[in-house]
Amino acid sequence: MSPVVIFALFSFLLGAAVGSFLNVCIYRLPAGESVVSPPSRCPACGARIRPWHNIPILGWLILRGKCRDCGAPISPRYPFVELLNGLLTLALFLKFGPSPTFLVLFVFCSALVAVTFIDLDHQLIPDVISLPGIVVGFACSFALPWLGWKSSLIGIVAGGGSLLSVARLYELLTKKEGMGGGDIKLLAMMGAFLGWRSVPFIIFASSLIGSVIGVTLMLVQKKDSKLAIPFGPFLATGAVLYIFFGKTIITWYLTLGAR
Structure with a gap:
């Protein structure tokens, strides 16, 4: 792959990864909670989200939109925010470059x-x-x-x-x-x-x-x-x-x- 394609792919992944953190901010900031600790957890049962289930977009698909521990539904907004931020970051890279x-x-x-x-x-x-x-x-x-x-x-x-x-x-x-x-x-x-x-x-x-x-x-x-x-x-x-x-x-x- 050309360097441009590699950088473009990296920009999308970077945006999606930051989008995962934004989901934490969206949920916790209005509640006055720390965005650093505790680690990501299920809002329903409180079970900690495993690292491989926390992969942006793919994690939600792997879990089929449900908590692995209690089966409670996980809002599709989570992968949507990750996808949105990934695409927005990619668009910024394509317009302004590195x-x-x-x-x-x-x-x-x-x-x-x-x-x-x-x-x-x-x-x-x-x-x-x-x-x-x-x-x-x-x-x-x-x-x-x-x-x-x-x-x-x-x-x-x-x-x-x-x-x-x-x-x-x-x-x-x-x-x-x-x-x-x-x-x-x-x-x-x-x-x-x-x-x-x-x-x-x-x-x-x-x-x-x-x-x-x-x-x-x-x-x-x-x-x-x-x-x-x-x-x-x-x-x-x-x-x-x-x-x-x-x-x-x-x-x-x-x-x-x-x-």
């Missing part, structure tokens, strides 16, 4: 995967991910010429400040809380990793996607506008879209407007 940008965005996107599923489950974005993420993103900006510390710093302020302003305005007009602080910190983290130019794109893309999905769910479930939908997954989707297609979409839009 570079500092690949490594930084690999860490960033893995964090987004964890945030997405935690927010879907608990409507919560843990500070233990977003706040250190802001610091890490800003620190990495010094090593990435395309980003730069100034753009990262402005991105932090613009990301957090824009959503904070929207949240405060909504509360002022409706006397209700419409956006949690987790979303504000998450967008600040995105600005740190991707720079200030990403912020308008992420806000627009996430709002558009969220509106379409929100209206669709309300129509399908026949519920009113009070239906609570976490915004974190839409922000994460907007950030990933910016990484892979942001420049292309922005150029297309500007070209369309110039006609």
Whole structure:
């Protein structure tokens, strides 16, 4: 096999392996448990998962989606998260190659995967991910010429400040809380990793996607506008879209407007 194929395969396996750890974070962080110890165990009976059953994706298939000890079903979300993170890591490698940008965005996107599923489950974005993420993103900006510390710093302020302003305005007009602080910190983290130019794109893309999905769910479930939908997954989707297609979409839009 060529070196490119070997590195591509390695990137997928790396992403899937980290995806296995993300499953631990998704389950334990909201509960305030350590992600280091105890070792992986069955949520139903507490039996320790054997190392060969903990192989990303394959382990779940070997067990046929059931605990070997008690037979309790194991959610297919576990292999899905591993597969998703593996494919996302592979896509990053194919776009950026073996570079500092690949490594930084690999860490960033893995964090987004964890945030997405935690927010879907608990409507919560843990500070233990977003706040250190802001610091890490800003620190990495010094090593990435395309980003730069100034753009990262402005991105932090613009990301957090824009959503904070929207949240405060909504509360002022409706006397209700419409956006949690987790979303504000998450967008600040995105600005740190991707720079200030990403912020308008992420806000627009996430709002558009969220509106379409929100209206669709309300129509399908026949519920009113009070239906609570976490915004974190839409922000994460907007950030990933910016990484892979942001420049292309922005150029297309500007070209369309110039006609």
